Amino acid sequence: MAGLAERVTTTPTSPDADPSGPASRTAGGRRRRRRGWDLGGVPAVLVVTLVFVLPVAILCLRSVTEPTFGLENFTRLLGHSGYVDNIVRTILISAASTFVALIFGYPIAYQMVHGGTWLCTFLTVAIMAPYLTSILLRSFSWLVILGRQGPVNKLIEQFGLEPIAMVFTPIAVVVSLSHYLLPLMILPLAATMRSVDDSRMRAATSLGAGPAQAFVRVYLPLTKPGIQAGSVLCFVYGIGAFVIPALLGGSKGSMLGSLIHSAIKQSGDYGLASAAALVLGALVLVIVLVFQRLTGMSTTELAGRSGPTATRSAKRGGGRALRLAGRAAGGLDRLGVTRSRRLPKVLAAALGALVLAPQFIVIPISFASTQALIFPPVGYSTQWYAEFFTASWLDPLAVSVRVALFVTLIAGVLGTLAAMGVVRGTVRGWGASTSTLMMLPLLFPTVVAAAGFYVEFERIGLVDTELGIVLAHVTLALPFVFSVVSAGLRSLNPVYERAASSLGARRTVQLRRIVLPLIAPSILTAGLFAFLTSFDESTVAIFLSGVHVKTLPKRIFEALSLETNPTVAVISVFVMVCAAGIWLGYALFRRLTQTSRSNS
Amino acid sequence: MTSSHGAIHFDNVRKEYADQVAVDDLTLTIEPGEFFTVLGPSGSGKTTTLMMLAGFTDPTSGTIRVDGIDIAHVPSDKRNIGVVFQDYALFPHMSVRDNLAFPLEMRKEPRKVIVERVERALELVDMAAAADRLPDQLSGGQKQRIAVARAVVFDPAFLLMDEPLGALDRKLRQRLQVELRQLQQALKVTMVYVTHDQEEAMSMSDRIALMNHGRIEQMGTPRELYEHPRSAFVADFLGTNNMFAVRPEAPGRLSVENGGLLSVDDGGGVPADASVAAVRPERIALTDIAAAPPPGFSHCTGKITHRLYLGSHTMYTVHSETFGPVRVQMQHDDGEHPYRTAETVGMIWRTRDVNVFGSTAEG
Amino acid sequence: MTSSHGAIHFDNVRKEYADQVAVDDLTLTIEPGEFFTVLGPSGSGKTTTLMMLAGFTDPTSGTIRVDGIDIAHVPSDKRNIGVVFQDYALFPHMSVRDNLAFPLEMRKEPRKVIVERVERALELVDMAAAADRLPDQLSGGQKQRIAVARAVVFDPAFLLMDEPLGALDRKLRQRLQVELRQLQQALKVTMVYVTHDQEEAMSMSDRIALMNHGRIEQMGTPRELYEHPRSAFVADFLGTNNMFAVRPEAPGRLSVENGGLLSVDDGGGVPADASVAAVRPERIALTDIAAAPPPGFSHCTGKITHRLYLGSHTMYTVHSETFGPVRVQMQHDDGEHPYRTAETVGMIWRTRDVNVFGSTAEG
């Protein structure tokens, strides 16, 4: 891990990133004055260590102490072909989901960056809206869509084919999981795409490359860092999934995450659960390491720059493949099918609509007449809307909003500081360990973390308090903030800071006046991520919620698993409408300010 | 007008941006095989003109025809135009060699041909040693050399260059100027060259279009523009000029602001609204204070206020009571000139070397 | 060495990158208030030198002292240095006005002073009209003007400029050259100026350090470098030169490759390993084919192969059987020269105008 994170600290294309060697060692003394940024990581490191690492480490100790001291849990896990199959399946499903997310995410991200305001707005809403719907409810939507009587099978039957059993097979898990992972793929992709220079594509065109070929040979490689970052993120996140496989996978689509979940929740078998968690963590680590060995990228290097590192990997890995693909693309160009400017837009819009599909299942359900989640509903009523506006739902909503806002604030500040420390800092080992530590909460299954939080928070009276949930959520949101802001920083030319410095700006002023405004889009994205991470988080909330504090996802969880209460659909509709409203308003505002500026 | 290979016509081409007109009613013809330079101050619309030709920007109105064909619907990858971009636009993920090979690969050249032509292009720009570097590992000037090499390596029918030599040191620039010019003549490509360096424009071009505020001020051979400028702007932009605010006094005579009288050649056809007169520093000779000049010459006296040593010549600034400051350029034919600062000297020039314009001099 | 205000010392400064030495054992002193230019071809280490002085890159070894103090431990925001970056580095999220106000705000100037000084700086670079634009809405040249304005607006003790006028058209460049020079003299700031344009270097500098491959080839006033180059590289880099490969024949006589004999002034002290001789084109005069030259002159004959019209002068290339191609520069004192292409002419020059070097000419 240290090796891979090490690259984070060196910005290979910045002129003063001296490679280590005797030279930089002799100059060690004078480098000290620029070390200030390194301190930026300290608060985040403290929080992650105390709130996350410590409880989880204590919990993981149980893998060798429960039920008795020894490796029993590991021999049970690895000696049992069922568990081994489960591990393999977990990897395959996560990889497949990542791939699907990439195939869907790339065209969408492309239009989000290069398309017009409205298309961009629509796509953003399409991507974010599902994120605002509880994962539990989304899984139900997929059950409907992919089910025996669902629209997909209806369509298949239209063609006179046999319906396909998708629910309770890995297919449903992959579909649903990739849908869930999509935003994680799109955000780093879009960030990288934004940094691709227009003139490069023009150059490719002027040199005779048709649209498809220019795309394959120039655009694609330039966005490779985004692809890699998004893929690692999705893969790692996918591997720890448990709700989706538990609901949609059946025994053939079960994953390690659901195993851990059931071991804890049903059997209280912390020993097996933490052993499985360690195996999962090791798995993630190995895969990420192998990936990085092949690509020369670090996990946190989410976007931004196509430096020599990325380039060399491109040569080693995909140079020939790209050439071949380029030739195929050239064929398409000659046929003329790639000339249309509208086609990619239509494609992206269609994909966006597809991404929204599960949301449309939710709307009719919210008007159901009976207390059951059935699609289509047997009858219609607005009673669940009435129920939504009662304390039973509004109180959890208020708690969630409040918690999410605090999490956004705290994680935003800590993550940004840490990113500054790592990207602009100079102490190599420190930066490497900071970034590794920052990513840990992402790499480790949340169920296990939740149990760890619960045990340790119990000791100090943090369970059933908003502070406890906020602290736990901060550690879960930090990886996103950290990596998104790091990416933004990495793509920021350091010359601006130099210029500011030469004009007399101290480091804090540089940060405030230059760096933060310039990476504002990244910070906003990171903030949004932090907010949604907390707002949508159910695992930890289920553990840490109690009599006094109950978050919305916890309430939704109850409504689904205990009550099958259609009000969960109302809340999804409500949140969706809010989000769409905010986005439309924002787009309108931007359009208005733009026209007014050009008029004046 | 013509169907010969490589001719370019702009007809009433106009390009507007939200808040300004970048190119305004541009009509011009570039002959096949011509070295055509678009010269002009910063922001005058040179890059915009080039980008429309290359197909990266669509004109707001007007048509651009190449060999008689309206290229509005020809995608830029089909235009077979070599472009050197102002900001290089090298592919950062490809080595220098791969950057150069790219256009050849697009054209499906055999491997062997590619290797050979890339090698030749690298040598042309003196960068063979850097073939395996990535663009990020090159200095600004090195990058530009690679960009030039990449644009010529596939023998395009047209070459568009947007200040390709801007970041180079003069030595290399001069060498590349000669080489670009030779290359262009050897390949008989039509070259459209953008620069703001009038010296470069003069030494390379068959014809120059001098732009200002999106319009062509004057178009013609370097000599036409230098010796017969049609406006004060042109006279001032090309080379150095002494510009005097004047008004007509008598036929063939202008009175200068400070009181001096300027004779002009009658043949020059002094406009009635004559307001600016220009004399080039190299056309003025310093003399000891002497008698009246021979016929066809004007003269005045003044005191040397400034001497600027410039290697091959010295630029004197002489303050004349009647004409104000006058710059005089003297080549160092034989080392030193005898004239020192604060010395009083005479200046002498031919009346036919005085250019007169109707409009006010600009910037 | 000195404690006067604004002096800069480089002592054995060296900067290595992974695969090359960018600056090699640099030792130089810049006097307070001096206009010091670092001149050199692309990749010679100019930018690197400047960045070390500004504090953005640490030397691999050696020390840099300002007014006697080692600045290794002075952060760059405390150095009070105005820097104009090669790639502008304007803050893209601030308007032109805000960019200019930034350094003044950092110095906590009162609002009124800021407004006033920003306005003045904007006028200096002729950009008052664009005050409210964002950098992205400016052309390349306009950006550079703003960058210059921003670096001088806070009256820094030092000014570092990395090819600040590179992207400007000559007209504006010349005006800004004069203004920068005046500004520098008025403020008595020490200016360290990087350029690859020797003409710019010559017209602005008190002293020039000519760099090549990370080392200083020669340091001195423009005149010293132009007239007494210490190496063939210097002779070739500054201005134009006719370079002949020679070997010593007799005292005061060198034989040229093609068979010609070149007399040199004995006072010149011809080195024993003399291998290159240089004569400037402007020091050669074209004559009709005439008798033997007067004492102290050399001559030869040849055929004019090329004439390059350059406005204020013409550059002839004359092919001599004994000397090879010789370039001759003739100023257009009076319009036309009588010499035409293919004409056979005589060339005449002073023997003391021949510079002789021991090493082989470069580039």
Add this chain to the structure above:
Amino acid sequence: SGGGDEKGSITYAGFGGTYQEAVKAALFDPYSKDTGVKVLYDSSGSDVAKLVQMSKSNAMTLDLIDAEDSSLAQFMAAGVLQPIDAKGLSGFADPSAVTEYSVPWYTFSRNLFWNKDKVPGGLGSWADLFDTKRIPGKRGMVALPWGIIEGALIADGVTVDQLYPLDLNRAFAKLDTIRDDTVFFTSNGDLQNAISQGEIALGYGNLARIKSIAKSGAVPLDYTWKGAVLSVQQLVIPKGAPDEPDAFNAITYALKPEVQKAIMDKLGYTPSLKSVLDGLDATARADLPGTEETASDETFRIDVDWWAKNGADVLKRWQDWQNA
């Protein structure tokens, strides 16, 4: 920490939602009114792991837990319950359901069910559930072994009175035969949703849920009393409960006939007091779990004592089997 610290308030761990509404109306509202003790509601009644964890870390915030047989067995195995002095309490329809740690307050059941469209013939026994050849289709159950292990043995020919001690090898061997045709859900709600959506053709589940689906009209659902597993819902007090006396009072209050009646009316479950049960007419009793009218030779109750002793091992094996 919990609100049980306050004087005059207890925290009750149930199952949230409509169930909680019903319990509140039937039991706690009158209880609070009569005693002045406030009741706080926690919905983690089925979250055995969490409660055990809470007890082990000496941070118990709950006073009263609503536990079914299986949870009771787990609690007892973990040793986290406070013994209850039930001597003063009497009149139970089934006194054997009373344990050292718990007081029964109603009985519910899990039944075999089927979708009439997909299983036209219906189910007659556990053997039918295991007969994948004759009755194809996805089986659905909640992923908890209690009852399912016993059901497998019954399907394999073991009679109800010979179930305990369970022959685990035989049970898991039988379970192997339906593994690939069965989906195990993490919660009742998930099972209910899958049934409603027509993804599950038959299975074994909570009767209240089955009835609710049938009533919603989403799918034509039917069930049988044959092979029904009765579960007695117990009230327990965890060790270290902040307000043990008030919790005990609440238990006594829950056994008042009017409360028992109210629970039956609201939830459709069988009261544990004989007197209340006897007061019902035959039609009312015909669809109540645990009455003679619904009893069959395959109906049974899980053996809490056996499960308390062996539960941990079975769970482990169950866990392994699920992943086999």
